[in-house]
Amino acid sequence: MQLQLPEASIEAQRASRLLHKLIASEIRQHDGWISFARYMELLLYAPGLGYYSGGAAKLGKDGDFTTAPEITPLxxxxxxxxATELIASSANLQAQIxxxxxxxxxxxxxxxTELAADPDGPALQAYYIVELSAELRARQQQKLRGFxxxxWxxxxxxxxxxxxxxxxxxxxxPVELVVRAAQGxxxxxxxxxxxxxxxxxAAFVYRDRAAxxxxxxxxxxxxxxxxxHLTEVHPVAIGFMHTLAAMLKAGKGGVALLFDYGFPAAEYYLQQRDQGxxxxxxxHHAHPDPFYLPGLQDVTAHVDFTAMARAALDGGLDLLGYSSQAAFLLEAGIGRLLLRTSPDDPLQYLPQANALQKLVSPAEMGELFKVLAVGTQVELPERFSRHDRSHRL
Structure with missing residues (x-):
């Protein structure tokens, strides 16, 4: 399949070729085969060359995709x-994010910025950021230098x-790919x-071996x-959830809110989704070829939220909730925050309302994106139970 995508700069193409050579060398060192998860790990995180560790813009209009925080500060x-509501309502949570x-x-x-605008609100002791990419960390440090x-x-x-x-x-x-063949x-x-x-x-190609x-x-x-039938499985993300559970259990009280696109297992592995x-x-172009310009494009897979919830439970956490992003944000009060800008001021109000619509509309991010809440020694406010879908996991 010939992809019709914007052309990369000469410098970007040079960096991509270097990553291609690095991956090819590793493949040769491992008897001509590496797992797809290892390939994806190198694509995204190889030092200095991977998608998240290289220098190209990733987010916003100049990048490759847009995330909720880039759409609106709401x-x-x-x-x-x-976060302040959860911290204030539980004696077990420290005032940190x-x-x-x-x-x-x-x-x-x-x-x-929102917390600083409320001098009477609870003081945040610390805001920690775990960032694996040195390049992104440098950008964050520049942006957050006033806090x-x-x-990190x-x-x-x-x-x-x-x-x-x-x-x-x-x-x-990184995910692993598995496919059902006649022999298993x-x-x-x-x-x-x-x-x-x-x-x-040499071009990269798929090669299969017994799973x-x-x-x-x-x-x-x-x-x-x-x-x-081809699909993904998620051992790296499951391992992350186990580590997250151990961290929160050792801390004696905490909650994790995970926003992402995906499905419960019953929907993830439907026969109709037989190519993963x-x-x-x-x-800002989506396509299915992970071999295109290594290091210059993001490669992702939807999340199996059942597997994530099960890993959290196996680690001793409680399943606090699972809902669509739309329901979660509306219960969290995003509509009330929008109304801090008067609808009578359309120049200010309409751009914010349109941005909010992207986050909550079922035709945009509202339904595809979900929120998984897990934790220990804490509960979500009762209002979040109105749209809870935990029974679907």
Missing amino acids: FGATLAHL LEFGAGSGQLAFDIL PQVQ LDRLPEAFSGVVLGNEVLDAM WQQRGVGLAETGGEADE DPALVAQIPDADTLTVG TLMCHYR
Whole structure:
């Protein structure tokens, strides 16, 4: 398939070729095959060359995709008020926030700006950011230089008490691909095409080998799926949820709010979704080819929220709620915050109302995006139960 996408700059193409050579070298070192999760990890996080560790803009109109904080500061303002409500209502939560994967830093900026505007509100002791990308961390430090309470961490701490936020974090974690073949389930990895040219320049191709039964075990009723059914499983994200659970349990009280696009397992592994959910994003174009311009495009998969919830429960956390993003934000008060701008001032009000519509409309992000809330020694306010879908997980 020939992709019709914007052309990359000469410098960007050079960086992509370097990453291609790095990945090709690793494939050769591993007998011509690496797992797709390893390939995706290198695409996104290879030092200096991966999508999230390189220098290209990722977010907003100049990047490859747009996230909720980039659309409107109302998203961060809403989470600021919810975080203070949760902290004030539980004696077990300390007045601190931890954000994992903060992107441009916009969400942290909006939360901290909203909290600073309320001198009578609870003082936030610290705002921690766990950021794996040195390049993104540098951007965040520039954007958040006016907030001394922000501290950067290289990994999740062993213990934390407070509110944890993750916006589009789980979908950026490497996934494994598995496909049902006539001889049974296969793990789809990456190899190099046979070529008479330079080995470092050989095209990437899919290669299958017998799948570890532990990978297939995540798929409900896997044996009922037809031959040719391709899907993702999420061992890295499951491992992250286990680590998150251990951290909150050690902290004696905390809640994690995870915003992402995805489905419960019963919908994720439907026969109708027989080619999986893997998608690539390049300059606001979506396409399915993860071999295109390595390092210059985002590669993601939808989240299996059942697997994430089960991992949290296995780690000793409570399932506090699961709902659409629209229902969650509306119950959290985003509509009330919009009305701080008078509808009688259309020049100010209409852009904010249109941005809010993108977050909550079922035709935009409102239904595809979900919110999973897990924690210990804390409960969500009762109003969130009105639209809870935990029974679907």
